[in-house]
Amino acid sequence: MRIVCISDTHSMHRQIQVPDGDLLIHAGDCLGVGTLEELEDLDQWFSELPHRNKILIAGNHDWCFQDEPADARARVRHAHYLQDSPLEVAGLRFWGSPWTPVFFNWAFNRERGDAIAERWAQIPQDTDVLITHGPPAGILDRIESPSGSIHPGCEALAERVANLPLKLHVFGHIHEGHGQHRIGDCLYVNASSCNGRFQPENPAIVIDL
Template sequence: MDSNAFAYSWLKAITYNGHALLRHLSWKLTSLGGTKGRQIRVICLADTHSQRCDIPYGELLIHAGDLSLNGSATEIQETIDWLKSLPHKHKVVVAGNSDRFFDARSRLPEDMSTIGLSSGREESKNLRSQLEMPFDWGEIHYLQGTSVTLDCSRVSSTVPKYVNIYGAPFVPECGPDTENAFQYPVSHNPWAGKIPESTDILVTHTPPKFHRDWYCGSPEGCPWLLQELWKVRPLLHVFGHVHTSYGTERVVWNDAQSRWEEFCSGVQELLSQNEHPITLAGILRPKLWLDAAMVMLCGLQNLLTIVIAPRRPGWQSTLMVNAACMSDDGQLGKAPHTIIL
């Protein structure tokens, strides 16, 4: 382990756990006594890579990308057929970087030949306009930078519940374009103004930065996506891509959350410098320590506000779900998430 990582791993652990605890207590207290309206059972999965797993029943099934292992049209259709056979009333799918057929830059040679084109990069660029994909989706909603509004009312109810879902497959650059679909340079922002403010559920393949995106101590999510989440603040955000960060996280959009992300940025900057010897300058970083302290102070202040104030603050929150089912051994060792909205 790098000396900086060793020196600050304990500070990050304390700050993370303290922030998580205060956030959890604040959210629970804010939610006390709230009236429960209509509930929707949402099943979330991602990164199945041409494998199958047991899927619980729900009103809405979401697959957040990497349906296939190698990205061929044949593999993708096989996964589509599996999803079509499931009994869920509504199904929403986005592609991932492994689903190469959907992006002309990464399409396999055998799939090029089926439509009479070579796999040359110049000709591939012109395929972006070819939206007639040879898939039988049935009633599945495939989203690629698009939205769908679903009626998720229960059969016994007379009041419909409409859910607005926006989905997109784009991921920060993680390899050659010829091997990974929908990539963009980390310096490029493909998300600005793209997610409608009316979005209730956001489905992307990439995580946002600093949220269920840690891989070997490094955050692999997209900072531009995180910027948009601060604006849109959907009820639910489902993604995958980073297999090691499977799980859920309740994000409350307040000052404590902002301070936490600032602290994470400082830790990332520190680790990127690779200072192998532990120096005094490396240890005494006042801003990093201040950020850690402010995470805790803001969290405590928010908790006290809820306890003392006669009216609870109306903070918005998003449930982040990394639904990657793939384990390190290449098998689907993690179950789909069942979320009640």
């Protein structure tokens, strides 16, 4: 299966190049300010893409999924929306989850520690492909600051994925972390489409799984 991975398009989805594939994954922050109108345009764009299946999760900018969940879900007609929920495609078991550690006051935030670990505990042990909005701590989560490098990924998520037999973990959130990194049998992909300047210049990442 050819899987095309994008994330953090921030309503600039029409400015990015999306390669052909069997499955498109969008790992959240699909919207700019998080409105239902933005979501309608995203869904129309999904309908124009050739991928047989598409998976979407929310991110911390995607307010309508948190504040108007029924209306938001009803507007996603051309993708599978996952929120702490599974999907099986061609024998592969997917799980999608939007949560990230608290950062100012954004959607789908949880306190570090037990509060967010409760969300990761829901991930089934037999998951093949995990899609989260944010990265695990220490994996494609580095941001350079005037005081040095920081790694704002989630420690509880890192602990959970270390104990899962994953084949692929797709995320975004930290734009500067765009890229791939393999640890054991799992390929970690930060698919952020926007760079650190919020410009949609990072290429989609294509995985044959």
